[in-house]
Amino acid sequence: MNRVKKALENANETMDLIIGSGVLNQVAEVFWVQFPGCSAVVVADAITFEIAGRQVQNILEAGGIEQCDPFVFKDEGLYAEMKFVNRLESSLRLHDAIPVAVGSGTINDLCKLSSFRTGRHYLCIGTAASMDGYTSFGASITFEGAKQTFKCPAPQAVLADLDIICAAPAAMTASGYADLFSKITAGADWILADSLGIEPVDEQAWEIVQDGLKTALHDPEGARQGKVDAIEPLIEGLMLSGFAMQAHQSSRPASGAEHQFSHLWDMEHHKYNGKAPSHGFKVGIGMLAVTALYQLLLETPIEKLDVNLCCKCWPSYQEVKTRSAEMFKNSDFPEIGVQEYTAKYINHEQLAKQLNCLKSNWSLIVPRLKNQLYPFEEVKKRLLLAGAPTEPEQIGISRERLRDSFLKTPYIRRRFTVLDVALRTAKMDEWLNILFGHNGIWEI
Numbered sequence: 001m002n003r004v005k006k007a008l009e010n011a012n013e014t015m016d017l018i019i020g021s022g023v024l025n026q027v028a029e030v031f032w033v034q035f036p037g038c039s040a041v042v043v044a045d046a047i048t049f050e051i052a053g054r055q056v057q058n059i060l061e062a063g064g065i066e067q068c069d070p071f072v073f074k075d076e077g078l079y080a081e082m083k084f085v086n087r088l089e090s091s092l093r094l095h096d097a098i099p100v101a102v103g104s105g106t107i108n109d110l111c112k113l114s115s116f117r118t119g120r121h122y123l124c125i126g127t128a129a130s131m132d133g134y135t136s137f138g139a140s141i142t143f144e145g146a147k148q149t150f151k152c153p154a155p156q157a158v159l160a161d162l163d164i165i166c167a168a169p170a171a172m173t174a175s176g177y178a179d180l181f182s183k184i185t186a187g188a189d190w191i192l193a194d195s196l197g198i199e200p201v202d203e204q205a206w207e208i209v210q211d212g213l214k215t216a217l218h219d220p221e222g223a224r225q226g227k228v229d230a231i232e233p234l235i236e237g238l239m240l241s242g243f244a245m246q247a248h249q250s251s252r253p254a255s256g257a258e259h260q261f262s263h264l265w266d267m268e269h270h271k272y273n274g275k276a277p278s279h280g281f282k283v284g285i286g287m288l289a290v291t292a293l294y295q296l297l298l299e300t301p302i303e304k305l306d307v308n309l310c311c312k313c314w315p316s317y318q319e320v321k322t323r324s325a326e327m328f329k330n331s332d333f334p335e336i337g338v339q340e341y342t343a344k345y346i347n348h349e350q351l352a353k354q355l356n357c358l359k360s361n362w363s364l365i366v367p368r369l370k371n372q373l374y375p376f377e378e379v380k381k382r383l384l385l386a387g388a389p390t391e392p393e394q395i396g397i398s399r400e401r402l403r404d405s406f407l408k409t410p411y412i413r414r415r416f417t418v419l420d421v422a423l424r425t426a427k428m429d430e431w432l433n434i435l436f437g438h439n440g441i442w443e444i
Contacts, residue, residue, distance in 0.1 A: 007243040016157040024161040028063025039066040041097040045073045048103040080109040082143040088114040104128040113139040116152035124155035128168035129176040129235040135242030147266035166226040174387035175280025185290045189256030189417040205253040208244040220386035257417035260409040261286030272396025302362045313426040343414040399442045
């Protein structure tokens with residue numbers, strides 16, 4: 001747990017993180033230390049209240065902590081959407097109790113933003129190793145048809161009881177494994193951005209996520225089976241990813257092109273069998289897509305890139321604005337392409353400079369990327385062992401839609417990723433024809 005201790009020392013929002021078996025019994029003690037003299041209110045959904053919320057309520061009561069009646073969402077299909085934030089916020093404004101969020105991604109994000117809006121911090125009780133958002137800066141909330149990250153601080157303290165987390169549904173653990181695995185490609189994207197002078201790597205945030213990451217991912221089958229030895233490093237890795245986002249005040253340390261696929265499908269209100277696939281499952285398919293693209297990039301002799309040809313293929317600013325508007329004109333987010341893609345647009349002169357930098361530094365970039373990435377087949381194998389989807393159809397995404405998503409995802413976020421390299425080197429269409437063509441990974 002030395003990595004956790006180090007992360008806590010550098011954290012500016014979360015003051016305590018406790019991971020271990022039976023640590024739920026420490027909730028009253030932690031509450032007293034973090035929120036002396038305050039009352040509490042348990043926030044949960046119908047399922048998590050029975051899993052741990054009622055027990056938390058009893059432990060707090062036994063510890064002499066005053067409580068308001070618990071706030072329990074009983075909605076079927078509850079998700080992190082602004083109407084639920086508003087409902088919780090309205091309830092919190094009736095008192096000054098400290099929220100104790102009992103749940104995983106949805107409950108945590110709803111509580112995170114509602115707490116911030118009512119001028120208080122909160123305590124989080126994690127119930128599954130399903131995502132990295134417990135300790136992250138910001139809440140991912142659907143608002144006006146689009147998934148958006150709202151700026152708000154992470155919880156002041158987090159407890160993760162391994163007895164509860166190891167007993168969580170296997171699908172939730174598989175989702176968390178895929179989410180943590182995605183830090184591999186997210187790191188590769190940051191390496192590219194750093195190498196081109198676009199966004200330098202923050203060494204502290206990088207170390208929090210990447211040091212020990214591959215060790216945390218070593219036993220996907222054990223994670224699926226709920227083994228403590230596999231779950232403990234998994235939940236620790238997910239928590240550390242959140243700390244890195246805290247430290248960097250951005251999701252860059254833990255989110256790259258693979259997350260953009262997930263965000264796009266969220267924004268398109270994608271559902272499969274009547275409900276949205278989990279964040280981790282969408283990110284896992286996104287990671288496979290990005291890994292496949294990286295393999296093609298690494299097979300390309302970039303040192304011989306024809307920069308003049310790339311510049312000739314590069315659209316003007318006005319062409320980009322028109323294309324961006326056209327791409328999303330019939331969506332719930334018609335302006336996003338113009339807002340996000342034009343924010344990272346560069347002119348022909350800047351493109352030539354950037355691509356010449358890529359060429360001249362390629363011999364140094366390649367070993368960094370190869371050291372960071374896993375081969376496509378290894379990614380697929382590990383996701384399969386963890387119980388996560390390995391084909392887009394398993395989350396309701398057709399191959400045609402996946403191909404189209406490669407073209408759309410660079411336009412929904414201004415973050416520089418391998419997708420932008422594919423566009424700036426004029427290789428995107430060529431690479432997609434390989435991936436989706438005859439004998440390709442996703443042959444159509």
